[in-house]
Amino acid sequence: MMRLILFLLLIAVPILGCWTFVRAEELGAWFPGNFSTYGPDIDALFSLIMWPIAITFVGTEVVLAWFCLRYSAKRTDKSVYTHGNHKLEMIWTAVPALVLLGIAFSQMETFGKIKFQKNFPKGEYSIEKPIAEVWASQFDWRMRYPGKDGTLGNVDDLENSFEFAVPADTDVVFLLRSRDVIHSFFVPEFRLKQDALPGHTIPVWFNAKLRPEDEQRGESTFDLVCAELCGWGHYKMAGRVRVMRKDKYQAWLSDLEKDWFTNGKESAQ
Numbered sequence: 001m002m003r004l005i006l007f008l009l010l011i012a013v014p015i016l017g018c019w020t021f022v023r024a025e026e027l028g029a030w031f032p033g034n035f036s037t038y039g040p041d042i043d044a045l046f047s048l049i050m051w052p053i054a055i056t057f058v059g060t061e062v063v064l065a066w067f068c069l070r071y072s073a074k075r076t077d078k079s080v081y082t083h084g085n086h087k088l089e090m091i092w093t094a095v096p097a098l099v100l101l102g103i104a105f106s107q108m109e110t111f112g113k114i115k116f117q118k119n120f121p122k123g124e125y126s127i128e129k130p131i132a133e134v135w136a137s138q139f140d141w142r143m144r145y146p147g148k149d150g151t152l153g154n155v156d157d158l159e160n161s162f163e164f165a166v167p168a169d170t171d172v173v174f175l176l177r178s179r180d181v182i183h184s185f186f187v188p189e190f191r192l193k194q195d196a197l198p199g200h201t202i203p204v205w206f207n208a209k210l211r212p213e214d215e216q217r218g219e220s221t222f223d224l225v226c227a228e229l230c231g232w233g234h235y236k237m238a239g240r241v242r243v244m245r246k247d248k249y250q251a252w253l254s255d256l257e258k259d260w261f262t263n264g265k266e267s268a269q
């Protein structure tokens with residue numbers, strides 16, 4: 001009786017597991033909608049890894065439940081000693097190794113396209129001419145934009161915090177830096193997550209779209225969160241990425257410039 005209860009409890013796990021894996025996508029449990037050009041590639045990799053895991057998980061749980069029902073010892077049984085099965089061990093080492101190797105090779109193209117610096121966009125914004133520098137620190141995000149001269153690191157640079165504005169449908173390259181500890185720049189809708197490491201300047205790129213319902217307005221806002229536990233105020237590193245139609249972006253930039261150089265005096269009057 002006990003054995004049967006145990007079996008039913010154990011078999012409930014893969015049954016619920018199947019239901020979760022099949023339904024998760026339509027329930028929106030994996031990711032929010034995608035709004036960047038390389039999002040679909042990342043989603044394809046997610047499925048590529050998720051399905052072997054799902055099948056292995058459900059398979060092993062079913063076997064576990066079945067073995068508990070079929071092979072659990074009775075009180076009168078004697079102990080059995082085993083030294084294992086060499087052949088079986090070879091198989092269950094080699095099969096996952098091959099699967100991992102397959103995953104490693106099949107993600108290389110996407111990884112190269114997104115992360116290798118030689119494949120970075122070379123349009124209006126590039127590694128040499130980034131749209132901004134994004135500084136992560138305990139516990140805020142600071143963006144530094146080049147001023148009129150288009151280059152960073154001089155007196156006409158503009159700054160703001162927690163709000164990263166970018167033009168829509170444009171390859172945007174920015175430099176990610178940290179002032180103190182490791183942080184991580186994460187925008188789920190862009191499928192973009194990049195660690196910020198102290199002492200390193202890491203170029204990052206994306207190309208974001210407006211949400212369809214925002215086409216009229218010409219601006220969409222997405223959450224920017226820190227995805228690396230960086231201290232007690234980690235939860236406060238909640239910023240926004242504002243994706244704007246190009247004309248809106250230019251207007252926003254000149255507003256920032258005005259505010260920055262008048263120290264807010266002009267807009268306060």
Ligand SMILES: [Cu+2]
Nearest residue numbers: 183226230237
């Ligand atoms: Cu952080």
